[in-house]
Amino acid sequence: MNEILGIVLAAIISWFNFVLIDTWMGLPESPGVKGAEVIGRSVQKRGGDLAGGFFQGNIVCSPDASAGTLLASIACYAIGMPEGGLIAAVLVYFGNRICADPGYAGTIGALSITVIIYLTSFVGFKPEFFIVGMVLAILTIQGLYHTGASRLLGKLAKKMGRYTKIS
Amino acid sequence: MIIHANVFSYLIALAAALILSLVLRLPxxxxxxxxxxxxxxxxxxxxxxSIGFYAMVSELGYQGYIVALTTGIITALFAKFILEKIVPIPEGDESHE
Structure with a gap:
């Protein structure tokens, strides 16, 4: 498969993998730690959405599905399939627990991207596509335009019934 | 991509951890x-x-059904007796959760 096309498609797959799992696991509902609340409020002050801000704060403050997706891709590339993904899931779980997070989102994200990497390998995707793809996916949430990204995340949280009750 | 791991070893580690943790009265x-x-x-x-730990020992060169079984047993004991001491619930979260 063409590398550029592979990276773009991997970025889209990674984006949906981590955003859907993180939203499903309730990242927009409440800040897990004080830092996530500070980020959420700051995003809201700048015209963003509070639930989306909490989502952004939570993924900064603990390794959730975003980190799980990235680490599992790196581990699959470095160690192999499926050992890399399984080892990444364990490491993400401990990272989560250290960061005051029960660990569901990160672990599920690592395991799901391992399955995705395995399945997409049959159509020519390589784990390295997902490493670059995930970096690009996280850039769209954390690096380009915070307020716009938070509004999109807030809308998604509303649709999935995970919008914050905190005002 | 071909999976070169022995799937049965992972299943043994998984089953051993599940069964023993239920015996140890974990929900x-x-x-x-x-x-x-x-x-x-x-x-x-x-x-x-259990499957993550088996992946680790397998990558370190220790493979086979006995290793998988042992990993599953040790993981269940670890989860029951040691895990919460290493990574405890953060203070103030007991009431919140």
């Missing part, structure tokens, strides 16, 4: 709502840890 699933539960249960994280 099968976390409390509801699961996404905010800190309960250590048989399925999460014990089962996930």
């Amino acid at each position: 099968l699933l976390p409390d509801k709502p699961m996404r905010t539960s800190w309960t250590i249960s048989a399925v999460f994280p014990t089962a996930v840890l």
